[in-house]
Amino acid sequence: MIWKFITYFVRKLNPETAHKISLLSLKIGFSPKLNLIVLPTTIKSINFSNPLGLAAGFDKNAAVIKGVHHLNFGFMEVGTITPLPQYGNPKPRVFRLNEDQAIINRNGFNNIGMIEARKNLVEYRKKNPVGGKFIVGINIGPNKNSSDRVNDYKLLSQELSQFADYISINISSPNTPNLRDFHEAKQLKKVIDAVKNGLVNSNKNNIQVPIFLKIAPDIDDISLDQIIKTAHLQNLSALIISNTTIERHSSLQSKNIYEIGGLSGKPLFMKSTNLLSKANQIIKAKNYSLQLVAAGGVSDHYTAYAKILSGANLVQLYTAMTYSGPMIGDNIINGIISLMKRDKVSDLKNIRGIASDENIAIKMAKNGIQSV
């Protein structure tokens, strides 16, 4: 209750100030201290205590990982980290769409850069080695003005992979001009090769660090097909579907809808789940071992469950935490467990991807898997 109350007041502040306060309170330990609820999930060699994660963008500098431990997420993704420090776009650059339970951001990879972020990771890993109970993915992206963006990915994986349970390649922020060009198969292969070269060159020869790829929701079927094929051929572990959207649906209500940037939160749910579901069908049909991580509009246990029914092994959220507060991880995991009881499901892998599309998935989540 107290956290709802605090969230309500913090939400009155401008979004970047509110975010700074959240980070500070996690840093000093003024945050819920929950006992981890275990709902084991595995992707390749990584064992997740539960399938719910905090998405990239919340802790861009890997500064508050320890604080997030107690919020009942099974994992988090820090970053996006770039090689050099970067201020990002001029402020204001984050906008709430209260009526739509959404956010538009055009941050532009504001972060302290890989050398400073590495110091935070060194500190964190002293007591929390890779492969522990709480999984930490490191999300990487190039500097806006870099003369060689592909090489940026290599430098980042070289510098940071030894601290990562997985590396997440971000090619999908809409706020770095032309970054999404890396969705094209040949360009994508160059990026993945660069990340792999970085792994080979890294201190501990971390060639085995799993690689995830985070993609945009604003792509067509042909592009999705090519990305999946490339990811499979390159032996990537997972696709994260998706980043924020540049689309503005006519149903949006808030005055901020015309702000430039990526839209996240509730209005992204159907779009990102549609793409997730399509990816799941392709992967199943081709018998690929690529796994799926869902992000986009997860706001409660129904939407999280619907992502799993649409094919997700793991589910991430960010925007909903800014609206609902730090108890959201706990509420969603408890809610998923109650839905599993309702549906007499002992293991999430038994229902993963059983819905044929996102509409069926949400109906099944709301009314039971037998209802459709």
Ligand SMILES: Cc1cc2nc3c(=O)[nH]c(=O)nc-3n(C[C@H](O)[C@H](O)[C@H](O)COP(=O)(O)O)c2cc1C
């Ligand atoms: C303020 C803000 C900043 C974000 N920054 C990043 C980022 O740096 N890197 C990234 O890969 N995704 C970033 N994201 C996207 C989220 O990780 C997530 O993919 C997206 O918001 C959809 O999930 P949601 O609807 O639960 O927020 C950001 C999102 C928000 C709202």
